[in-house]
Amino acid sequence: xxxxxxxxxxxxxxxxxxxxxxxxxxxxxxxxxxxxxxxxxxxxxxxxxxxxxxxxxxxxxxxxxxxxxxxxxxxxxxxxxxxxxxxxxxxxxxxxxxxxxxxxxxxxxxxxxxxxxxxxxxxxxxxxxxxxxxxxxxxxxxxxxxxxxxxxxxxxxxxxxxxxxxxxxxxxxxxxxxxxxxxxxxxxxxxxxxxxxxxxxxxxxxxxxxxxxxxxxxxxxxxxxxxxxxxxxxxxxxxxxxxxxxxxxxxxxxxxxxxxxxxxxxxxxxxxxxxxxxxxxxxxxxxxxxxxxxxxxxxxxxxxxxxxxxxxxxxxxxxxxxxxxxxxxx
Amino acid sequence: xxxxxxxxxxxxxxxxxxxxxxxxxxxxxxxxxxxxxxxxxxxxxxxxxxxxxxxxxxxxxxxxxxxxxxxxxxxxxxxxxxxxxxxxxxxxxxxxxxxxxxxxxxxxxxxxxxxxxxxxxxxxxxxxxxxxxxxxxxxxxxxxxxxxxxxxxxxxxxxxxxxxxxxxxxxxxxxxxxxxxxxxxxxxxxxxxxxxxxxxxxxxxxxxxxxxxxxxxxxxxxxxxxxxxxxxxxxxxxxxxxxxxxxxxxxxxxxxxxxxxxxxxxxxxxxxxxxxxxxxxxxxxxxxxxxxxxxxxxxxxxxxxxxxxxxxxxxxxxxxxxxxxxxxxxxxxx
Numbered sequence: 180x181x182x183x184x185x186x187x188x189x190x191x192x193x194x195x196x197x198x199x200x201x202x203x204x205x206x207x208x209x210x211x212x213x214x215x216x217x218x219x220x221x222x223x224x225x226x227x228x229x230x231x232x233x234x235x236x237x238x239x240x241x242x243x244x245x246x247x248x249x250x251x252x253x254x255x256x257x258x259x260x261x262x263x264x265x266x267x268x269x270x271x272x273x274x275x276x277x278x279x280x281x282x283x284x285x286x287x288x289x290x291x292x293x294x295x296x297x298x299x300x301x302x303x304x305x306x307x308x309x310x311x312x313x314x315x316x317x318x319x320x321x322x323x324x325x326x327x328x329x330x331x332x333x334x335x336x337x338x339x340x341x342x343x344x345x346x347x348x349x350x351x352x353x354x355x356x357x358x359x360x361x362x363x364x365x366x367x368x369x370x371x372x373x374x375x376x377x378x379x380x381x382x383x384x385x386x387x388x389x390x391x392x393x394x395x396x397x398x399x400x401x402x403x404x405x406x407x408x409x410x411x412x413x414x415x416x417x418x419x420x421x422x423x424x425x426x427x428x429x430x431x432x433x434x435x436x437x438x439x440x441x442x443x444x445x446x447x448x449x450x451x452x453x454x455x456x457x458x459x460x461x462x463x464x465x466x467x468x469x470x471x472x473x474x475x476x477x478x479x480x481x482x483x484x485x486x487x488x489x490x491x492x493x494x495x496x497x498x499x500x501x502x503x504x505x506x507x508x509x
Numbered sequence: 510x511x512x513x514x515x516x517x518x519x520x521x522x523x524x525x526x527x528x529x530x531x532x533x534x535x536x537x538x539x540x541x542x543x544x545x546x547x548x549x550x551x552x553x554x555x556x557x558x559x560x561x562x563x564x565x566x567x568x569x570x571x572x573x574x575x576x577x578x579x580x581x582x583x584x585x586x587x588x589x590x591x592x593x594x595x596x597x598x599x600x601x602x603x604x605x606x607x608x609x610x611x612x613x614x615x616x617x618x619x620x621x622x623x624x625x626x627x628x629x630x631x632x633x634x635x636x637x638x639x640x641x642x643x644x645x646x647x648x649x650x651x652x653x654x655x656x657x658x659x660x661x662x663x664x665x666x667x668x669x670x671x672x673x674x675x676x677x678x679x680x681x682x683x684x685x686x687x688x689x690x691x692x693x694x695x696x697x698x699x700x701x702x703x704x705x706x707x708x709x710x711x712x713x714x715x716x717x718x719x720x721x722x723x724x725x726x727x728x729x730x731x732x733x734x735x736x737x738x739x740x741x742x743x744x745x746x747x748x749x750x751x752x753x754x755x756x757x758x759x760x761x762x763x764x765x766x767x768x769x770x771x772x773x774x775x776x777x778x779x780x781x782x783x784x785x786x787x788x789x790x791x792x793x794x795x796x797x798x799x800x801x802x803x804x805x806x807x808x809x810x811x812x813x814x815x816x817x818x819x820x821x822x823x824x825x826x827x828x829x830x831x832x833x834x835x836x837x838x839x840x841x842x843x
Binding site for chain 2: 230231329344345346373374375376377378379380382401402403404405407408427428429430431432441442443445446447448449450451453456457458459462463465
């Protein structure tokens with residue numbers, strides 16, 4: 180629980196421990212997230228990387244206590260400083276912490292605004308639903324945030340969704356997440372569907388706003404490049420498990436888990452030999468095909484051993500791999 | 510071989526409270542893709558690159574210029590007579606799920622165009638079955654696994670391979686790949702890109718690769734040409750490796766600077782550039798289209814529009830009054 184001790188009053192840290200989230204399906208209850216223990220140290224940006232079906236979005240939603248049925252938390256806890264274990268809160272309590280303490284920018288935030296209301300109207304709705312008495316103050320805060328992100332605040336508040344570009348909508352999404360003064364910010368695929376220049380701009384904004392407002396930030400993405408640009412720390416998910424986590428620079432410079440290694444060497448680069456990029460054989464598992472026992476990555480793993488078929492590797496020193504743990508202990 | 514000369518396209522939008530407006534998507538684009546060659550178009554969203562791909566595939570008309578497929582100038586033909594030529598160009602777009610009929614098995618998806626082809630060319634029915642299997646093997650799929658399945662039973666990467674196999678049923682000369690891997694899982698992307706590269710070699714298919722992800726363009730066609738398109742105008746073009754190492758147009762430099770740096774593995778380029786302003790599509794500058802956002806714009810840039818021309822005696826072309834090489838791309842640490 181060292182993460183909790185580190186944090187101060189204004190900076191919430193997050194301690195996820197033994198978290199398992201399962202979805203009820205025709206084939207029984209299947210775990211999308213299995214036994215994850217991960218800390219988001221207060222004041223840091225953590226990048227959560229994974230492919231489709233890795234469970235990264237489900238994990239992110241659990242920070243908001245918003246895992247949708249037929250999914251449910253079957254074990255473990257998500258303790259957020261100043262709030263407590265979010266998995267134990269009732270709907271009423273959740274409503275008051277969402278937005279006010281935890282800001283969430285949804286995947287495809289570009290399309291998550293109400294097309295029939297101006298941004299300003301939606302802001303007032305948000306204020307009322309959180310019983311904000313000083314609505315003028317809320318508008319003022321929204322304008323400060325929008326201008327900070329390089330937008331003409333008045334114009335944006337008077338605009339409908341379709342009048343804004345993808346990059347502008349994404350910034351409006353960040354404004355909504357932070358306007359009630361949340362200090363824990365979760366962004367799910369914040370730059371997917373944006374082009375490179377807009378993406379670079381949004382990532383710069385995330386970095387700046389994070390530092391200026393003293394946030395604890397989690398960015399969920401499939402793009403290692405995004406994590407490399409903004410995140411201090413990263414966690415790599417595969418088949419519902421975190422297989423490696425640590426400092427971003429260290430992992431990128433010297434990845435240890437065979438999946439992380441494969442993922443990084445599968446990124447085509449702009450310089451150096453073209454064929455330095457190597458494809459990762461096989462296909463990532465879906466909810467129905469995640470192995471129930473043993474290591475989730477073994478079918479694609481070049482280091483597979485006998486034990487991998489039966490025993491799920493424990494997370495030791497930031498990596499969950501039998502082969503790596505064995506060689507590193509020698 | 511496919512060639513475009515001065516292709517122009519303007520979209521007119523009628524009505525709306527603001528009255529009629531028009532958007533110029535392409536302002537006289539020239540390009541040439543040799544047999545088995547690759548040309549990549551990169552640019553921001555709205556730059557016209559997708560429109561160009563759709564024009565090549567016959568899904569969109571063009572207003573002016575010439576489009577030459579093989580040895581046929583399509584602009585001299587009546588629209589009806591163009592159709593068989595457009596079959597020689599097949600489009601692969603970003604979403605392999607919406608590109609396949611969800612109620613048909615892969616077998617049925619592939620057999621129909623092949624049957625038609627067999628009927629046209631007088632091939633026996635047995636050819637259809639053997640060709641189906643051959644095409645699937647060519648795109649790296651196991652026919653016995655894939656044929657009886659529906660699209661939803663396959664992964665995104667497998668679906669995109671099926672889309673490629675279907676495009677190959679008509680023996681196209683050109684594949685237009687528009688963001689073909691942007692919706693594919695990261696660990697599977699390289700496989701699709703490698704497949705496109707392999708088709709160039711084995712079948713002599715030419716590839717027009719449209720993307721905002723420059724590194725994927727380099728993987729498919731490092732030996733080809735890179736075209737940088739901005740608001741419908743090609744502002745820089747040249748051999749891929751040259752443009753990446755020594756871009757001379759400030760827009761290319763901004764675009765390449767925006768690519769994330771893998772800190773820990775790479776060192777950022779020392780001259781990284783950021784545009785002064787966001788793109789305002791409503792503004793139609795009299796001078797250089799990029800001048801309002803360019804950190805180096807001068808008076809002449811605001812009043813006159815530069816045209817694409819050669820950089821000295823090199824194969825590199827640019828449309829800038831003040832071309833200057835800047836190092837913006839990250840370099841590997843070791």
